[in-house]
Amino acid sequence: MVTGAMCRMIHMRGRIKVQVRSLASHFVPMLCAFLLVLLSPAIASAQQADVVLAVGTITTDNYPGQEFAGNGLGEAILYQAITMLDDGGEFAWCAGKVVEWRRIDEVNKEQKFQQSKYADPATAIKKLGTLAPDFLIGGSIKFGAGKADWTIEIRTNPGGxxxxxxxxxADDDAVLDEAARITEHVLDRLCPGPWTVTGGGxxxxxxxxxxxxxxxxxxxxKFPGGTANFLYSPTSRSGGTVDYVLAGxxxxxxGSGTYTIGPSGDGSTLTIKQTTTGCIAGVPGSCKTNSEVLTLTPVSR
Known part of the structure; x- marks a missing residue:
């Protein structure tokens, strides 16, 4: 049992994410002692995640006063990944999962205890499912002269x-603040893509x-007798502005307009929803507003 932390499991859009909220710290949350997903066979078979990741070991050079900086950065990266993948997060479109893998030994011990004669059969967990990550995030931090130089590696699991x-x-007292951009780089690298675009009106x-x-x-x-070239200028991963020229x-x-990108609901594809207003050159009364829905399908890596 972990004191001062609340954990909840969320099952959304074909993926399961574990969200951690800490009452003790606003940037390095305490993680549940057994923060690996408890899965029923039905849920396990329904998952369609493109990536399952976990944070492994981030070492330090045992610089005085910074012996635990690696663990702290690892916790912060894990928290940022959960936040960015959650609904409303920067990577909410990514069908991914985050699992706590560094405590796998504790989970295995708990599973053995649950199946032992010392556990109450009426309340014991009958099946404890653990998701093995596809990728482990690790690295190192070196301190000196008031600075912290970090290296982050993404490795396959198993295999390495x-x-x-x-x-x-970063400054040696601000290394935890690097967690957000580290996590963004990791998710940008591991989340599905590139994408093929299909659809229209x-x-x-x-x-x-x-x-x-x-x-x-x-x-x-392409439309009967001509073509239209669309140029999308994102203000974020979830949308922006679109301009087009047509001829034929x-x-x-x-014309021009705006677009948004969001999950389609099937756990793997995304949709572009766009609304534009345009005119035919030299034709009075030709201006028209159009709405189209396009599908983004990740290309297999």
Missing amino acids: ELVDSFTGF ARIKVSGKVAKLDEAFKVVG GGFSGA
């Missing part, structure tokens, strides 16, 4: 194959490919 390695630095069919949701991208729409059949036109 290096997927990515990146570095940064009643008279237009759109296709294309998107590398990253937070960078400008283009798609092409001896006419041309242009």
Whole structure:
């Protein structure tokens, strides 16, 4: 049992995430002693996550006064990942899970106890399911001259194959503040993508490919007798502005509007919902507002 912390399990859009809220600290939450997901067989078989990640070991050079900085940064990264993947978070669109893997030994001990003669059969957990992460986040911190130089690695699990390695630095008393941008880098690297784009409206069919949701991208729409080129300028991963030019059949036109990106509800694809207003050049009364829904499907890695 962990004092001063509240934990809850959330099952949403084909994924399970464990959210931790601490009453003791606002940036390094206490984690539940057994913060691995308890799954019924039905829930386990229904999961469609593209990535399951966990934080492993972040070492330090035992600099005086900073012996526990690695554990603190690891806890902060885990908290940031849970927050960013949660509804309303920056990566809410990502079908991912976060599991606490560093306490796997405690979980195994608890499972053995639950199946022992010392546990009350009426209240004992009959089946304790643990999700093994696909990726482990680890690294190191080196302190000196008032600075903290960190290296973060993403490795496959099992196997330990290096997927990515990146570095940064901070003041030695502000290394925990690096957790947000570290986590953003990790999720940007591991969450699904690139994406194929399909869909459109009643008279237009759109296709294309998107590398990253937070960078400008283009798609092409085809309609009877012409084409429309759409340029998307994101203000965040969840939306932005869109401009288009169209031509064909001896006419041309242009328009602009806004778009949003969100989960489609099936746990794997996303939708772009856009509303634009445009006009045919030189044709009075031709201005029209259109709405289209496009589907973003992750390309298999």
